Amino acid sequence: LNAISIDIGGSHAVCAVVDDRRILASEALPVGDARTFATLLPGLAAAAGRALHAAGIAAPDCAGVAVSFPGIVDPFSGRIFSTPKGKYDDSHTVDLPGWARAAFGLTLRIENDARMALLGECYCGAAQGCEDAVMLTLGTGVGGAVLAGGRLLRGKHLQAGLGGHVPVLFDGRACICGSRGCVEAEASTWALPEICRAWPGFEKSALANEPVLDFAALFRASAANDAVAVAVRDRCLTVWASGAVGLIHSFDPEVFLLGGAVMKSADQILPFVEHYIHTHAWTPWGKVRILPAALGSDAGLLGAIPLLTETRP
């Protein structure tokens, strides 16, 4: 089965043509300036057209257009309920299914980027064939998605699976979601500089000399036994692991996936999180498999076929 698959990210959009579990062709275009869909859509159509041509696939031979989007969306109606800050302000009026029909003669479905990545990983990545999986993506924020019995868990208002916004410290730091002590507020790329700078002894730590206080810098300094870096690292690892235990107790999956840009340091993260989960989660049936995501930034694109072939609830 072929499909046009479009992944709309923060700085770039990727327009691809997929054949089941393979990306046949793709083209990236910058979206940094695109404040509206009206300015973005012609470029997406042109890039998708070139990808079709490069792949040697005609639009009518595609099952549809799949879109991965960083916000809350209705996959079947194509409606968009939330967008990244300052972007796509015309989302309430844009008719994406109409656009796909006009541009390609195809139906369109859209899904949240974290859910698309999980669909991709379960279709042809780390969790291939798995029907009950939870995924956390560690990055600027902490994203979450849940597959339950082979179907995405979407919730009443399409916002289920916000795994990064489960509090693990009830009196903790204020989170951008409005709550306190969420996994994301206690251990994410946006929260890390504040956490480091508030740590006792930060001024004398090697971290104080880092121009960018991200997890790469944290893992570097902790590998060199910087005391503050070791303490902050261990705290972040425990936050992720404790959050994972809560998600496992909530959703009872067989596989727990960790993805996102921070997982470039998977060797610093995975052994700790796996050991913590296996010693703390109550799973009398056996052990949840803890796996790193395998598809990287291709995961969302490869969720296209499972999204387009999903039967309506």
Next chain:
Amino acid sequence: LNAISIDIGGSHAVCAVVDDRRILASEALPVGDARTFATLLPGLAAAAGRALHAAGIAAPDCAGVAVSFPGIVDPFSGRIFSTPKGKYDDSHTVDLPGWARAAFGLTLRIENDARMALLGECYCGAAQGCEDAVMLTLGTGVGGAVLAGGRLLRGKHLQAGLGGHVPVLFDGRACICGSRGCVEAEASTWALPEICRAWPGFEKSALANEPVLDFAALFRASAANDAVAVAVRDRCLTVWASGAVGLIHSFDPEVFLLGGAVMKSADQILPFVEHYIHTHAWTPWGKVRILPAALGSDAGLLGAIPLLTETRP
């Protein structure tokens, strides 16, 4: 539709006959001594038989036998995977569906007690007609159950929705589940005495004179402005509310139900939890309705018809 509905609790079992949303007759029998199903089942059959007689219903006019059980169970096969400590050690060998067929000529389904209570509340209680609901039961432990799109969320190994075992304090108290800082470990009837006794100033608090350190005692002492009691009460309320926010972000329900014996003090609990959720949960679509369970100990019995009429997944 009629059914035999059996609720197996810690000290008593109740055998009832229900007609859709009404309990027509019921009989309680003590189960404190019953260490095995082998010793329990004849008494249950006799009590259910008397309930049928009192209701004027013949067994063949029932849709089946529904059982609410405090453990992890497979509703369709009738298998039991976990039991309360020291009870029903023969659960691995007992054939409950065979028993129901022999005793009444009826099919049997069994479900976890927290899930049965949620089914009852959504069928004819506080959340009647609701298809997306999360329930926490505050009692000796903290139970949880989730209805998603009109169906119970059971998970891969039938243990999804363990809402009381979501950590809200990643470095908190050891929980009986093996994790740390779970809602149940930080605010439940079993944990409360330890929490109070470890609180600075406990010896001089009015709580030190209470023969039983339960939530009734805590709310009494805090109403009298005992400083330790006020502090412990506020902490427990925040733990429940923070846990509720995590469950709302995980499951995206329209209704959040609070039940269990501790909710006898609902007037001390509900306003705080409701306000906390409405100020902390990210629900751009509107507000989750926060409701006290309405059916009390009848909830599980009244889950019988939705359980027996559920289509298989």
